[in-house]
Amino acid sequence: MNNSSNFTVGGFVNDTFNxxxxxxxxxxxxxxxxxxxxxxxxxxWQTHLNHLKSIMPDKSRVDHPTHYGGKxxxxxxxxxxxxxxxxxxxxxxxxxxxxxxxxxxxxxxxxLEKAKWYLQRKIDQLTKNITH
Numbered sequence: 002m003n004n005s006s007n008f009t010v011g012g013f014v015n016d017t018f019n020x021x022x023x024x025x026x027x028x029x030x031x032x033x034x035x036x037x038x039x040x041x042x043x044x045x046w047q048t049h050l051n052h053l054k055s056i057m058p059d060k061s062r063v064d065h066p067t068h069y070g071g072k073x074x075x076x077x078x079x080x081x082x083x084x085x086x087x088x089x090x091x092x093x094x095x096x097x098x099x100x101x102x103x104x105x106x107x108x109x110x111x112x113l114e115k116a117k118w119y120l121q122r123k124i125d126q127l128t129k130n131i132t133h
Contacts, residue, residue: 090123 074080078099082092097116102109 088123090119090126093119094123 078096082095087095094116097112101112
């Protein structure tokens with residue numbers, strides 16, 4: 002911490018992962034913007050970082066997942082729904098048909114039932130508008 006390109010900042014960080022106790026921290030911030038923690042603090046923060054990583058969703062299952070077509074597929078469900086300007090019920094109908102059995106092969110029938118449910122909802126909405 003005696004490097005002339007660094008300076009020390011003192012402060013407290015609320016440690017919410019261990020019952021809300023306060024952990025006093027002294028960190029060293031380099032001139033390039035990096036933060037250097039002392040060994041004990043590194044271990045604690047690595048534990049917190051590992052916890053955060055463990056609860057974060059897998060990006061590949063969120064951002065263009067293969068069961069919806071994938072990023073490079075011009076017919077990826079979201080692209081088709083947006084291009085056709087579908088509303089929520091029809092968009093979900095297309096979504097469930099396009100992924101039927103791909104996310105989980107054992108749920109093919111469930112995906113098709115969901116598509117049918119959303120399609121029936123749209124039909125009911127249109128029928129209600131016609132009769133009123």
